[in-house]
Structure formats: structure tokens, C-alpha cells
Amino acid sequence: MPKPNPRTLRLSALPGALHAALILLAAVCVSVGTLYHGFVFDDHLLVGGNAPVILGVEPLSTAFTHRYWGAADEASPNELYRPITIVSLALNARLLGQNAGPMHAGNVLLHAANALLAYLLVRLLFARPTLALLTGLVFAVHPIATEAVAAVAGRADLLATLFLLSASILGLLASRHRRGWIFAGGLGVALCTFMGALSKESVFAAPLVMIAVLGSDALRHRGTRKDYREYLLTATTLAGIQVFVLTMVLILRWGILGYVYHTGPPENPSVSYLAFVNNPVLFAEPLSRVLTALRVSVMGAGLLVLPLNLSADYSFNQIPVTAGWPAAADLGAILFAGLYLAVVFFTARRFPVVMFALSWSALTYLLVSNLLFPIGTIFGERLLYMPSIGYALLLAAGLTRLAQVTMARRAMAAVLLLLVLGLYATRFMARAAEWADDDHLFKAAIAASPNSAKAHHNYGFTLQRAGRCEEAVPEYKRALEIAPGLTGSGVSLARCLGLLGRPQEAVEQYRSVIARDEGISPAWSGLGLALEATGAHDEAETAFRKALGLSLGRNREAIRGLAQVMLATHREDAAVEMLERVTKASPGATELREDLPQAHYLLGVRRLAEDRHEDFLAEMKRTIELDPDHGPAHYNLALDALNRGDKALASQHAREGLRVGYEFPTGFLEACGLDRPTAPPPSN
Numbered sequence: 001m002p003k004p005n006p007r008t009l010r011l012s013a014l015p016g017a018l019h020a021a022l023i024l025l026a027a028v029c030v031s032v033g034t035l036y037h038g039f040v041f042d043d044h045l046l047v048g049g050n051a052p053v054i055l056g057v058e059p060l061s062t063a064f065t066h067r068y069w070g071a072a073d074e075a076s077p078n079e080l081y082r083p084i085t086i087v088s089l090a091l092n093a094r095l096l097g098q099n100a101g102p103m104h105a106g107n108v109l110l111h112a113a114n115a116l117l118a119y120l121l122v123r124l125l126f127a128r129p130t131l132a133l134l135t136g137l138v139f140a141v142h143p144i145a146t147e148a149v150a151a152v153a154g155r156a157d158l159l160a161t162l163f164l165l166s167a168s169i170l171g172l173l174a175s176r177h178r179r180g181w182i183f184a185g186g187l188g189v190a191l192c193t194f195m196g197a198l199s200k201e202s203v204f205a206a207p208l209v210m211i212a213v214l215g216s217d218a219l220r221h222r223g224t225r226k227d228y229r230e231y232l233l234t235a236t237t238l239a240g241i242q243v244f245v246l247t248m249v250l251i252l253r254w255g256i257l258g259y260v261y262h263t264g265p266p267e268n269p270s271v272s273y274l275a276f277v278n279n280p281v282l283f284a285e286p287l288s289r290v291l292t293a294l295r296v297s298v299m300g301a302g303l304l305v306l307p308l309n310l311s312a313d314y315s316f317n318q319i320p321v322t323a324g325w326p327a328a329a330d331l332g333a334i335l336f337a338g339l340y341l342a343v344v345f346f347t348a349r350r351f352p353v354v355m356f357a358l359s360w361s362a363l364t365y366l367l368v369s370n371l372l373f374p375i376g377t378i379f380g381e382r383l384l385y386m387p388s389i390g391y392a393l394l395l396a397a398g399l400t401r402l403a404q405v406t407m408a409r410r411a412m413a414a415v416l417l418l419l420v421l422g423l424y425a426t427r428f429m430a431r432a433a434e435w436a437d438d439d440h441l442f443k444a445a446i447a448a449s450p451n452s453a454k455a456h457h458n459y460g461f462t463l464q465r466a467g468r469c470e471e472a473v474p475e476y477k478r479a480l481e482i483a484p485g486l487t488g489s490g491v492s493l494a495r496c497l498g499l500l501g502r503p504q505e506a507v508e509q510y511r512s513v514i515a516r517d518e519g520i521s522p523a524w525s526g527l528g529l530a531l532e533a534t535g536a537h538d539e540a541e542t543a544f545r546k547a548l549g550l551s552l553g554r555n556r557e558a559i560r561g562l563a564q565v566m567l568a569t570h571r572e573d574a575a576v577e578m579l580e581r582v583t584k585a586s587p588g589a590t591e592l593r594e595d596l597p598q599a600h601y602l603l604g605v606r607r608l609a610e611d612r613h614e615d616f617l618a619e620m621k622r623t624i625e626l627d628p629d630h631g632p633a634h635y636n637l638a639l640d641a642l643n644r645g646d647k648a649l650a651s652q653h654a655r656e657g658l659r660v661g662y663e664f665p666t667g668f669l670e671a672c673g674l675d676r677p678t679a680p681p682p683s684n
Contacts, residue, residue, distance in 0.1 A: 016123075019133045023119050026421075027112035027140035030428040034104045034150045037436045041312060041458070042153040043100070045072040047089070054090045055098055063087045067257060075274035076376035077262040077282070081253045084198040085156045103152045110158040111149045115140035117165035118389045122396075124172055125217055126353055134396035134417065139389050143307040143427040148385040150435035156200040157385045163196030164203055164364070164386065167242070168213045175214050175234040182234070186241050193242045197249040201367065202386060204246055207239035208363045214238070216356040261373070270517045273485040277316040277453055279378045281370050284321050291322040293370040294333035296379045300365070301336075304384060304391040307424070310431055311448035311455070312441050314379040317482055318452040353397045361390030395420070438462040446475075453483035461492060469496040487513050491523050494530065503533035521550040525558035532565060541565045556586075560595055572603035597627035604636070616640075631662025638672060647673055 039047060049072030052058040068080035089103060096102030119136030123129055139145075148154035167189045174185020189210070196203035218231035254260050265272040265282065275282055281289040296319060303310070311318075322330050340358065347354040364386040368375055377383075399420075403413035434444040442459035449455045460475030476493035479486055494509035510527035513520065528543035544565065547558035559582055566575035579596045604619030617640065623633040638653035654672040657664060669676045 014129075014133075016129070019119065019129065019136070020116055022133065023115045023136035023140055024112045026137050026425070027115045028108060030141050030425050031108045031111055031145075031149045031432060033429060034108065034432055034435065035101050037104055037150065038100045039152060040435055040438050040441055041151060043151055045069055046153045047103075048072060050086050050089070053086060054093050056090070056094055060087050060090055063090065064252075065256060073271075075266070075271050075278060077264060077266055077275060078376065079257055080201070080376075081257055082156055082199055082201075084195050085159055085200070088155055088159060088199075089152070100152065103155075104150075107149050107152065107155060107158055110155070110162060111145060112140070114158060114161045114165060117162065117169065118392070121165055121169050121172070121213075122393060124169065125213065125356070128353075128400070131353065131393075131396050131400050134399055135389070135393045137421060138392035138395050138424065141421055141425040141428050142304075142388050142392060143310065143424055143431050144304060144381055144384045144388050146310070146428055146431040146435065147312065147381040150432045151382075154382055154385075157202075157382045159199035160196050160203050161386045161389075163192045163199060164206055164209060165389075167192035167196065167206060168209060171210050171235075171238045172213055172217060174238065175217065175231060182237070186238060189238050190241050190245050193245045194249065197246055198252075202364060202383075205363050205367050206246070207242040208366075209360065210239045210242060211235050212356060212359040212363060216352050216359075268517075268519070270485075270487045270520060273483075274488070275376070277483050277486060278376055279370070279374060280316045280321045281378060282374045288322045289374060290371060291326055291330040291333065292319070292378075294337055295319075295322070295329055297365070297369055297371075298333045298336050300379065300384050300387075303381070304388055307427055307431075309448050310381060311452070312435075312445045313449055313452045313455040313458070315377070315452050315454045318449040318455070319378055351397075354394065357390045357393040357397065359390070360393070361387040364390070439466070451482060453479045453486055453489070456482070457486060457489045457492070460489070460496075464492060464496055469499050472496050473500070485516055487517055487520055487523070490516075491520065491526060494523075494526055498526070498530050498533065503530045506530040507534065519550060521547045521555045522557070524550065525555050525561055528558065528561045528565075532561060532568070537565050537569050556582075563595055563599060567599060567602050570606065572599060572606050575599045576603050593626070597623045597630050597633075600626065601630060601633050604633070608636075628656070629660040631657050631660045634660075635662060635664060635668075639668075642671060 046069065047054060049070030053060065053062045063083040063086035068082045092103050092106040096105065115136045118139050119132045122135045123132035148157040170185045170188040170192065174181045193203065193206050196206065214231055214235035218228055250260055266275055281292050284292065344355055344358045365383065366372065368383045370378065399413050399417050403410040434440050439462050442455060442462050445455040446459050456475045456479040460472040460479065463472035463475065473493060473496050476489045476496065479489040490509060490513035494506045494513065497506040497509060507527060507530045510523055510530060513523045514527065524543050524547035528540045528547065531540035531543060541562060544558045544562040547555045563575040563579055576599045579599050583593050583596060600619050601623040604616050604623065607615040607619055620633045620637050623630050634653045634657040638650045638657065641649035641653065650672045651674060654664065654669055654674055658677065
């Protein structure tokens, strides 16, 4: 058997600092393109809903008194509580800037740090530098990480992984040195577990992960029974510390949210249906939920091996829920789970590396798998970010095993390594580019998940926001074909129809939404606008008043619409009174402030028709106070001044009218002593 050439450069011979540099370089290189991305998908809700604390208007401590999404809506029976993630984003914004770029930079740095910590954990645990290096490199460039890294909302997964890895490393060091290290390490483990659990709920698996880490270390050393008992005692102590800390987190969550975990769906029917769309297993029987979750786990394992068809959304009905007796895919998933557990037990003493890799992946995915209890989503690639460390270790173990004994096998392993890293890195960068903006992301999502109602809805909303309503309509219709009760798609479709000049179709669409859930204020206000466009003033007013009743008077669209109905039905005084009252109560209602000058103007015109000259002048002057650029009001005041012989005042108002581009009647400007401006010569 040929011996290895001693002159051959071995990865294990490279200094640890160079290993770290290679891992950091790999992590940064594949993700640096995200620095030029904007906010995308859930970023809008997360950053916008927590804007006061993130932008520095409120103190950092505010993050501990609010739910995760802040002011944004959350369609889930269980709200999230992740104050450390919000504090991280707030510090990021205050130190580096409030734009998306600095927040993406924070994600890149966290991903690089996680890759380095994964390397450190494997190196400390198994004392195999090459194995640790390959684990760090594979994890750094694996495409499954793109959702966590490329989206600002992925910060929760990055922080959870950072703190779980840190706790595992501190626990490992404490178990080996004992004595004073137990106390110091225990404090570090407690702090990291606390911070991690307030970053994302998946860290609640930390005690099981700690036992897996220290158990793998004990098996590797294979000391005396006394040594093994001491390892078990240390592992139990550190895991007990984590259980205590996690109990405190649950108490804190209960104090802020008022509950620990809700088993029933949300009471609002539309919110309940959206929760169903996000995760249909919430409403499935236990057996169906478990079988579906097992099938999703197998799909996730496949994406770790071959991350080709990646998507930002896997919700209803991209992943069908098992109904009735198990199908072939369900039986295959059961077989996969059984084999997985069998391999874990078989390799426990024979191959501790394999056992630990499989245990890490399973334990870090367990709480978000829907196996034990349903969560807010049926699946998301971000859920595999932490488990992908186990897969990276497993792949690294296979490559290092292949590279043993002969130069030919070592060369083959090197080629495979370069091929895997190259393919994964290329896919990472291509996938990360899809997260550049909502348009690219959701266009890719409907291609990868054509049966997802939310993917079509989100792409439709992106098109609508860009003014491309004609293209948005078929996306909303497709979303409703998949999930007919998705009222958000129904309302958005109706709005697009209205903007496209098809008010009667919009009325029918709004009515279909209201038939499913009559408690949606925006559906009623939208219906009012569509009815008003058809000239049905009385029905429109009824719809607007219904919208205001449902929103407790806070639906500004309904207020504007009701004012338009009042103006159209010659109730200008009522419209002015309502708009004045609302704008005083809500200084930030800029859209209502824009309507108020026109309401005063129309009221002034009515007062003139009623021969109430002084009231007419007062309304015109009030119009100018609210909107100095209101041309018709300037014309009326100039005409009144001219009729009274005040040519100077008439000239002043005429000049203001000219300034804003108002078209005066022929001869009027000359009567005011002004020359009519000549049109500019046509450009060549």
C-alpha cells in the first residue's frame, strides 16, 4: 500500500488562524452581494412594525414590552416574542445607519461568525482540524442559508444559531476543565441560552443539544466509568441551567403576551384562514399533522443535499396535507425517520462524528418541524439554517473518510470537495440575487412554488404596488383559485379592478369578499369607492359608514369616501365639518388634509349660489390658507376683488393663480392689469 507523500500539503497542517480566515472569506464572498439589496418580503413588516425602537424614537427597552412584529399584523394563533432580535436591528440601525444596506451587512457578519463558531465547536469536540475546516466551509457556502442571510428578517435565525453555538462551546469547555470553569461556563451558558431564546424559539432545544454535545465528547474519550459519570453529571447540570433559563423566558413571554401557547385558531375568520394558508397542519388531525411533518422533514433533508428548487414560500397548497390513510410518500417518510434513528444509535459508539451530526440536525429542527406541535408555518428554508451545520459536518466526515490511506483517494476527495464547494457557492450567490427585491423574489417563488396561494398573492401585491395592475389581476385570481377564502387577495383584486376602470367588476369582487367575512373594514370602504364610481351614492354611503363602524372611525379611506359622497350630494358643510374634526384629531392624516381645501372650496361655491357672499369669501380664504396653490380659489377671490373695484387685490390673486398654472378665462388677466404669458416656443 503506497504511503502518503510527506511533502504533500495537508489542510490539517495549516494554522488555525488560516483556517478561520478561509471560512470567513468563504462566508463573506458568497453573501457580500446582499449588501446592495433593499428590504424584501417580511422585512417590510418587521422593520416597519418596530420602526419606533429600530429608528431610535423609543428606547431599546421597548423591544422587551412588545411582540415580535410590533404594529404589524400577525396571522398566527401564537404571536412571537423575540426582543433580542429587535434590539440587534435597533443597534445595527443606530451604529451603521437605518437603510437596508447596513442591516444586510450585519447579517453577513453574523453568518460569517456562525461559520467560524461551527468550525470551533467541531475542532474542540473532535480534535480534527481538517474535519472542522470542511464543516465550516460547507456551512458557510450552503445555499440553504440564503433566506436567513439575504433577508433582514433572517436575523432571528442568525442570532439563535450564534447563541446556541456559543452555549455549546462554553458548555464543552466547562465540562473538560470543571472546577472554576463550571461556574464561569455555567454563567456563560445561561446568558447565551437566555439571549438565544429571546432571539428565536428554536433555541428551546438547547438542553437536548447540550446533552448531545457533551455526550459525544464523553463517547469519544471513552474514559473510565467514573469519567463517564462525571460527564453525565456535568451535562445534566448545564442542561438543568438551560431548562431553568428557558422557564424564565416562558414566564417573561407569558407576562408580555398573556399566554404561553394557544392551541386553537384565531377568532377572526379572515385571520384564521390566513393562519391556515400559512400552515394547514394547524387545522389537521394529529396523525395527519405528524405524517405531513415527516414528509416535510424528508423534503428538507433533500434540499440540504440538493438545494436546487428553493422558494421563499411553501404555504398552502404547495405542500399538501396528508388526508386519510398514509400514502406511499408518507410510508417512505416513516421509513426514513426509522432509518435515521437507527443510524444515530448504530453510530453512537462506532462513529461519534456521524452520531453527533445527525443528532445536531434532528434536535435543532425538532421544535420547528410541526412534529411535536404546530407552529406558524408549514416549512421555510430558514428553519434549516441551524440544522445545516449537522449536514455540513456529515458531508465533511464523508470527504475526510474518503481521503484516507491513498493519494488517489485523497485526490478524489479534493476534487469532490472543490466541486461541492463550487456548486454550493454558485447556487448561494444565484439564490441570494433573487432576494434583491420583491419583484425578483416572488417571480422566482411562483416558479418554484406554483401551487402556493401566498406566492401568487405576494407577487400580485408587488405588481400592484408598482402600478402594474393589469399583470397583478391574474396573480390574485390564481391565489383565489388555490385558496378561495384568502380575503387579502380578494380585496387587492377588487382594488386593481377599480384602478383599471372596471368599477362594476370591483363591486362584485368586494361583495364576494364580504360574503365570506363581513367584518373586513377595508372591503367595505373599497366597496364604497367602487359604488361611488358607478354613481350609487346612497349604497356607497352605507358601505363607508359600515367600514367606519368596524374600524371604530379609524378607516381613513372610508372617511375620504364619505366626504366625497357628501360633496357629490351637495352636503358640503357636513363634509367640511367631518374633515375638520378628523384632521384635528389626527394631525398625521395627510391624505385627509389634502381633501379639506377642496371641501372648503366647494362649500364656498355653494354659499355663493345661496347668495351668502361673506360666507363665500370666508370659505375661499380658508381654502387658500389650507392650500396656497389652489388655483380656482385664487380665481374666485380675484374675480370678487375685480367686481368690487380692488384691482390691486385682483392682480395679486391672479399672479398666484398664474404661479400654480391655473388657466384664466380670456380677457381676465388683462382686466386685472396683467399680461397673458405667451406659450414657450416648441423645442426642436
